[in-house]
Each structure stands twice: as structure tokens, then as C-alpha cells.
Amino acid sequence: ALGGTVAEPKLITATEPLLLNAVRGEEVERPPVWLMRQAGRYMKSYQILCEKYPSFRERSENVNLVVEISLQPWEIFKPDGVILFSDILTSLSGMNIPFDIVKGKGPVIFDPLRTAADVDQVREFVPAESVPYVGEALTILRKEVNNKAAVLGFVGAPFTLASYVVEGGSSKHFTQIKRLAFSQPKVLHALLQKFATSMAEYIKYQADNGAQAVQIFDSWATELSPVDFEEFSLPYLKQIVDSVKLTHPNLPLILYASGSGGLIERLPLTGVDVVSLDWTVDMAEGRRRLGPDVAVQGNVDPGVLFGSKEFITSRINDTVTKAGNRKHILNLGHGIVVGTPEENVAHFFEVAKGIRY
């Protein structure tokens, strides 16, 4: 057999995005890193685009703009995840819930839903009909990013979506949705069920069109006490996860809830692959409380990006050390804040990408 052997052609296997390897618990040389709200108003390039296209809905519903904005942080920082530029409220128009996002005011739902009759008017979401630009944008992003990073989709969780549509916008005390929850729970459950069915479909649609992982934002679930979380959020999250896993068993699902310290042990019960923690939990404690099966994302305080470069570096190292060398996606504990110096964001990525376990 010696001599004359023909060299086997080297198989060129397409490399997978680091983020997917990390989520599965494979050995990786460093944690993948991306930042929530990495596209947006702290970026000069986004601000310039906003002058030309002042309407948030136009920026988030036009394929070319969605692609361009999603790629702005990718081109500058080369994160390991490229999240679709969109909003959790984008799906509402396809569910017969008119809304806008108004500069200086935030989300506005024109006719807040408060009664059984209001909930009856909510249509189940058919993404391909209502938001075809999302699928088109994801397909283009997947080609552009070409597995050098993971293309990330996202949806709003039922309770968080319900909080916007019942309150009529952002809220401080969540009085309207709590009134509904605690005086007419059946009405709220009917709404949550419509959102759960719809968001499961939306996740599948995003995956079918190019998303390689999908984050579920339950930003306001933590306004609920644990017993109420178990009634009004957890079952719907679990339903979404179960439904998606039936058809897309390998699609990683990430769950984010802000201020979730009191709920940490309950979050893996949803069946998600990754839990994203905010900075009010120590990463080492969070990691331990989540248990070994689930991956963890987070959790640097977005405010740290207003500190010195040395300070940013030390906080990254602290978080990475505490998270351990498997199943960690480095991220902030919530979205980047407006006014964050872009050069500090650049520093964050530079340090993060230079880490070696």
C-alpha cells in the first residue's frame, strides 16, 4: 500500500457559526459575543439613516433598510450574532392591532385591548402574508453573513406583547394588564393563547427563511410575581418552545426576561436552550442556579459601556470567568443604551474576540 497512494481530497466542511457550537456545549476557544440592540441610535450610521427615513415603521418594514441596518454593526464590529433589525411589535399589524413607534414617546397602540370583544378582533398571525419583508431580509442576511456569524431572529413573548397592547404602550406600573389578569383572567388567557400560537408560527417562519437561532423577549414577565409568572407567562413560553421543537428540533431558542433574578430556576422549565440574564444577577450564581443543561447569555450592565476602556475590559473578564468555558454567549444584560460611545462598543468587541479560554 506504500507509494502511489493518491492523496484524498481534503473535505471542505462549511464551518458553523461559533454561537451555535457554544450553545450545544461544544469546546470553543472563546465565548461568542453579540449585543442586544446592537443596531440602533447609538450608531452614527443609523442616525444618518434616520434623518432620511424618519419613520421607524418604514426603517423596520422595508427589506433594503432592514438589511442595511442589520448589517451596520456587522460591518463595524463583526459580532458573532447578527440580529434582524425589527421590533417585537412588528407582528402586531398582521394581527389587526394598529400601532406606531413614535420618536420620544415609544410604542403606541392606538386602540388598547381591554375586553373579550377586543380580543376576539385579534387575528392569528400569518407571517408570510403579513411580514414578507422579514423573511426576505433574513434570507439576504444569511447570504451576506455566510455563516461567519449566526443570523438571529426574535419574537416578543405573549405576556410582554400583551402588556403593550393592553396598556397601550410602555408602562410603569402595568395597572391595565394586571387589572385584566386579576379580574378577568379568561380574557387575558385568550389573548395570550393567540400570541403563543402566532409567535410559534413566527419563529418557524424566521427559521425557514434563514434565522439560525431565535430569541424570545419576555422583557416584562418579571413584573409578575412568581405565582403569576407561572400562570400568565411560563405555560405560553413552554407551548411556543414545544411547538417549535416539533418541527425545528435543532433551532436554538434563547429566552430573555429583564430583572429575572427571582425567576431564574423557572426559566429553564420553558425548554429553551439559552437563558439570557440581566446584570442584577451575579453571573456565577446565575450559572449555578440555571443548572448544567441550559446555556447562559449575558450579562454585562449596559452602563459599563460608559466607563473607561480598562473598566470595560475588567467587567468582560469578570463575566467570562464566572460563566465558565462552556455554553456561554457574551452579551449585555439588556439593550445598548442611546448615547453609548461607539468606540467603547468597538473596544468591547475587540476585547471579547481576543479572549481565549
Ligand code: CP3
Ligand atoms: O437588538 C437589535 O439590534 C434588534 C433591534 C430591536 C429593536 N427592538 C429595535 C428598536 C429589538 C430586538 C427590539 C425588541 C424590543 N422592542 C423589545 C424587547 C427588548 C427589550 O428592550 O426589552 C421591546 C420591549 C420593544 C418595544 C420597544 N420598541 C421599545 C420599548 C422601544 C423604545 C422606544 C424609544 O423610543 O426608545 C422600541 C423602539 C425601537 N425598537 C427602537 C429600536 C432601535 C428605538 C427607536 C428608533 O430607533 O427609532
